[in-house]
Amino acid sequence: MASIKVCEKCGIPRHVAKQTVWRDNGTICQRRNPDHRSVLIESENIDAIFGGIEDAIGASIEHIVVESRRRSAYDYLDHMVPDVVKKIVNKVGFRPVFRRVSKIGRSLGYGDIELVDVRRKYREDDYLGVRIRDPYSIPLFCGDITAAIEVFDGRQARITHEKVAADTYEMTARFIARSTDLKERLAWREYTYKEGNVGFERCPGCGVPLESERFMFNLNKGIITIMPGGHRVVGIGSAALEAIFSELERELGEIIPQLVIDAQRRFVTGGYYTRQGISAQFDFRKQLALRGLGNLCEIEVSEELLRIRLENACLHLMLVGLLQGFYELTYDRESEVEWELGEDDVLVVEVRPAG
Numbered sequence: 001m002a003s004i005k006v007c008e009k010c011g012i013p014r015h016v017a018k019q020t021v022w023r024d025n026g027t028i029c030q031r032r033n034p035d036h037r038s039v040l041i042e043s044e045n046i047d048a049i050f051g052g053i054e055d056a057i058g059a060s061i062e063h064i065v066v067e068s069r070r071r072s073a074y075d076y077l078d079h080m081v082p083d084v085v086k087k088i089v090n091k092v093g094f095r096p097v098f099r100r101v102s103k104i105g106r107s108l109g110y111g112d113i114e115l116v117d118v119r120r121k122y123r124e125d126d127y128l129g130v131r132i133r134d135p136y137s138i139p140l141f142c143g144d145i146t147a148a149i150e151v152f153d154g155r156q157a158r159i160t161h162e163k164v165a166a167d168t169y170e171m172t173a174r175f176i177a178r179s180t181d182l183k184e185r186l187a188w189r190e191y192t193y194k195e196g197n198v199g200f201e202r203c204p205g206c207g208v209p210l211e212s213e214r215f216m217f218n219l220n221k222g223i224i225t226i227m228p229g230g231h232r233v234v235g236i237g238s239a240a241l242e243a244i245f246s247e248l249e250r251e252l253g254e255i256i257p258q259l260v261i262d263a264q265r266r267f268v269t270g271g272y273y274t275r276q277g278i279s280a281q282f283d284f285r286k287q288l289a290l291r292g293l294g295n296l297c298e299i300e301v302s303e304e305l306l307r308i309r310l311e312n313a314c315l316h317l318m319l320v321g322l323l324q325g326f327y328e329l330t331y332d333r334e335s336e337v338e339w340e341l342g343e344d345d346v347l348v349v350e351v352r353p354a355g
């Protein structure tokens, strides 16, 4: 297994520190591509939200999630990887590039990815087999794999997955002729940014916020956890995740935003967090900025009203549900929530007792 170098002072993988910028306005971006915004969010949350939507509508949404993830991951990779690299990979085969993908994936918390088998004879029975231990999300990872095949091979793939052990899945991608033209880009959400002064102390070794010491990287397993609490987090592009919620809304109707908020709220109150755990998250402002979720400018907390004003918001539906869940867990009562996302990406959320 290729080794991953880490900062001696704070333990963050070197290439993550080199490629990622935690800005003082509560956002995280890639150094080489500042328009690509990332977040570090609790990964169990992601599939729990998809599962919550499925429970509410009584049908599987996996095909929509995989398909929109494929489109967004394709869009991202296709623009990031130079054409000459695509040609080289197509010629020399997938194994070398997979080793690199596996390494990047492990340092982002995607799980331990292994290429099991590949047959590319440009016949109908061509396939690629992947094993992943501790996947960050099954449908999102399926979308990632099909997008990567499409970028490097030019053909599309149909993917199936099977659980082979408690934490291990095998995925088989069967190559098929390309039927949709993905050159047409998805409608990405574009963020507007305001300046900010979150005021991180920085690691003298690599420049990332010292707060990120709270991330524990298990680079063999591809698992990142955050302390205290030890919840698993994953580094992921926020606009790509928002594009999935938009696709779900387009396919299933305008009920989707409320279902995302409800699924998130239920996830928070359903045992993932404890009341003590929330009060331990004393510095909510730093917590949000460390995850790249925006700059918390105002917060009022009482049983009558929990109100926040957040600049540079992203993934606002998840955040609204998170706050409502935190309120319900803290005060042990049902609530109602109102929120507004301005065109300048300022999010105002107000949670009050139900009634």
Ligand SMILES: [Zn+2]
Binding pocket: 007, 008, 009, 010, 011, 012, 017, 203, 204, 205, 206, 207, 208
């Ligand atoms: Zn460091």
